[in-house]
Amino acid sequence: MDAQALAVARAVKGFMPDAEGLALHEAGLDGGRVGPLLEIGSYCGKSAVYLGAAARERGTVLFSIDHHHGSEENQAGWEHHDAEVVDPRTGRMDTLPFFRRTIEDADLEGVVVGVLGDSLTVGRHWAAPLGLLFVDGGHAQDVAMADYETWSGFVAPGGVLAIHDVFDDPAAGGQAPFHVWQRGVADGFRPLATTGSLRTLRR
Ligand code: SAH
Numbered sequence: 387m388d389a390q391a392l393a394v395a396r397a398v399k400g401f402m403p404d405a406e407g408l409a410l411h412e413a414g415l416d417g418g419r420v421g422p423l424l425e426i427g428s429y430c431g432k433s434a435v436y437l438g439a440a441a442r443e444r445g446t447v448l449f450s451i452d453h454h455h456g457s458e459e460n461q462a463g464w465e466h467h468d469a470e471v472v473d474p475r476t477g478r479m480d481t482l483p484f485f486r487r488t489i490e491d492a493d494l495e496g497v498v499v500g501v502l503g504d505s506l507t508v509g510r511h512w513a514a515p516l517g518l519l520f521v522d523g524g525h526a527q528d529v530a531m532a533d534y535e536t537w538s539g540f541v542a543p544g545g546v547l548a549i550h551d552v553f554d555d556p557a558a559g560g561q562a563p564f565h566v567w568q569r570g571v572a573d574g575f576r577p578l579a580t581t582g583s584l585r586t587l588r589r
C-alpha cells in the first residue's frame with residue numbers, strides 16, 4: 387500500500403487496527419480484479435483509505451455508503467461514542483466533514499465515491515455487480531442482517547464478501563456480524579481468511 391495513504395489510514399480515528407486494515411487492503415486487491423468495491427459504513431474514512439488504495443491499484447473505484455449520523459453504538463452514552471464528531475448546531479453526529487478530509491488527505495478523491503444516505507435505501511436502487519462488499523454499518527442484529535440481505539446478491543462470482551467485528555465468542559463482542567458470517571457460509575460463500583475480527587469469504 388502506498389506510503390501516503392497508509393500514513394493517513396493509520397492516523398484517522400476509527401475502529402480498525404492496522405493489521406485488519408492491511409488485510410482489508412489485500413481483500414480489496416483481490417476483489418478489485420472482479421469489479422468495483424463497496425463498503426457500508428464510512429465513518430471517518432479509515433477503512434475507505436485501505437480499500438480506496440486497493441481500488442486505485444486495480445484501476446477501479448470504491449463506493450462508500452454512510453448517512454454519517456452514526457450507528458446506535460456510536461451515540462452519546464454508548465461504548466463507541468466520540469464527542470468530537472457531534473455537530474454543535476444540531477447535537478447530532480456528523481462524520482461527513484471528517485470523511486471528506488480523510489479522502490482528500492489520502493489523495494483518493496478520484497477513486498473513493500462517498501454515497502450519502504441510508505444503506506437499505508441505496509441498496510433498493512442499486513444494480514451494479516461488485517468485486518467486493520464490505521459490511522461494517524450498523525451492528526445491531528436486524529440492521530446488519532438487513533444490510534447482508536440487501537447487498538450480498540450484488541457480489542459477483544469470484545468476488546469477495548468482507549465482514550468486520552466478527553466475534554464468535556459472545557464475551558468478546560456483539561454477535562450480529564458473526565451471524566451474518568454464518569448466514570454467508572450457509573448461502574454458499576466460501577471462507578477465505580480471518581484477521582482479528584475481519585473475515586473474508588468468496589462467492
Ligand atoms: N468502516 C468504518 C467504521 C464504520 S462505523 C471504519 O473503518 O472506520 C459504522 C458506520 O455505519 C457509522 O458511521 C454509521 O453512521 C454507519 N451506518 C449505520 N447504519 C447505517 C445505515 N443504515 N445506512 C448508512 N450508514 C449507516
Ligand code: MG
Nearest residue numbers: 401522550551
Ligand atoms: Mg467495524
